[in-house]
Amino acid sequence: MKNSLKLAVAASAISMATPALAEFELSAYTGWQNANDSTVTGTYPQTGAQIDATVGWDGKSFEAPPYYGLRGTWWRTDNFGWGVEFTHSKVYAEEDDARAIGFSGLEFTDGLNILTANAMYRWPSAALGATPYVGAGLGISVPHVDVNSTNGSDTFGYQIGGPAARLTAGMSYDLTERTALFTEYQYTISDNEVELDGGGSLSTVIETNAINFGVSLRF
Numbered sequence: 001m002k003n004s005l006k007l008a009v010a011a012s013a014i015s016m017a018t019p020a021l022a023e024f025e026l027s028a029y030t031g032w033q034n035a036n037d038s039t040v041t042g043t044y045p046q047t048g049a050q051i052d053a054t055v056g057w058d059g060k061s062f063e064a065p066p067y068y069g070l071r072g073t074w075w076r077t078d079n080f081g082w083g084v085e086f087t088h089s090k091v092y093a094e095e096d097d098a099r100a101i102g103f104s105g106l107e108f109t110d111g112l113n114i115l116t117a118n119a120m121y122r123w124p125s126a127a128l129g130a131t132p133y134v135g136a137g138l139g140i141s142v143p144h145v146d147v148n149s150t151n152g153s154d155t156f157g158y159q160i161g162g163p164a165a166r167l168t169a170g171m172s173y174d175l176t177e178r179t180a181l182f183t184e185y186q187y188t189i190s191d192n193e194v195e196l197d198g199g200g201s202l203s204t205v206i207e208t209n210a211i212n213f214g215v216s217l218r219f
Contacts, residue, residue, distance in 0.1 A: 023075040027182065029214025033067045034059040035091045035112075036207040044102055045153035045198030053101045057091040057206065065090070065110055069186075069212065073120050081120040085137055085166070087188065088113055089208050102150050110144035112206060114164045114188050122172075131180075135168040141190035145202075153198030161192035172216065180216045185209075 035057035042051045061067040067090055073083035093106035116137030124131050141161035148154050170184025186209075193203045 022081075024219045025073045025075060025081075025216050026219070027071040027073070027214055027216040028068070029071075029182070029184075029212040030066060030068045031061065031210055031212040031214075032059070033061045033089050033208055033210035035089075036209070038204045038206050040093075040101065040106075040202060040204045042196070042202040043200050044151075045149045045155075045196045045200035046151055048199065049102075051101050051202065053097070055097040055101075055106070055204070056094040058094060059090055059208070060092055060109075061090070061210075067210070069214075071118070073118070075120075075122075078124060079122055081122070083118050083120065084116070085118050086113065086115050087166070087186075089188065089210070091206055091208070099150075103147060104150055105146065105148035107146040108143040108192070108206075109146055110158075111142070112161075112190065112192070112208070113142040113144070113158075114166060114190060115139045115142060116164060116166050118166070118168075120168075129173070131172040131174075133168075133170055133172060133184075135166075137166045137168075139164050139166075141192055143190075143192055143194065145194045145196075147196055147202065149196070149198065149200070151198075153196065153200065155195075155197045159194045161190060161194060164188060164190035170212070178218050180218075182212075182214055182216060184212045184214075186212055 069087040071085040073081045075081035088111045098106040116139030118137035120135040122133035141164040166188045172182040
């Protein structure tokens with residue numbers, strides 16, 4: 001009897017010391033994304049001429065390849081979670097701005113890809129029937145550089161751009177215990193320093209703004 005009582009007490013203590021299993025949430029989204037104007041600096045391929053100009057960017061979210069994102073969040077408590085997020089955003093330099101600095105095409109369009117580690121906070125609310133949340137993340141940009149120079153030097157491929165960050169604020173609406181719909185605003189900023197074929201370089205800080213719509217699955 002004493003041994004049984006000791007085992008029961010030990011099992012109870014272990015159970016109390018063991019944290020509840022984390023909830024994992026997988027989210028996928030698309031939406032409308034655009035980018036602010038930015039200053040582009042660097043050197044022109046072959047000639048080494050200096051580049052220093054303001055460029056306007058278009059997002060063209062719904063043209064191929066489309067804008068989308070994936071996020072995985074491990075909710076450690078009812079309110080706090082951490083995770084990772086990948087966003088396939090896009091920017092196309094406006095044609096007149098690209099031509100003014102000697103490019104027939106200037107794009108990051110198979111992704112101005114942003115990869116971050118995130119911290120997330122949410123406020124589950126039965127009264128609202130929805131869950132407001134916010135998030136912030138730090139990581140890197142991995143742009144697909146698609147630059148066509150008027151002198152024939154073309155650059156096409158993925159590169160490590162530089163550090164990146166994101167801010168998110170949204171609202172999630174439960175459909176079932178396992179599924180939810182959400183809408184959110186998301187801001188990203190990334191420092192992109194890339195090399196151009198022919199000995200050139202290009203540097204620009206790009207800020208994007210997006211309204212996302214998506215679905216989440218919980219496990």
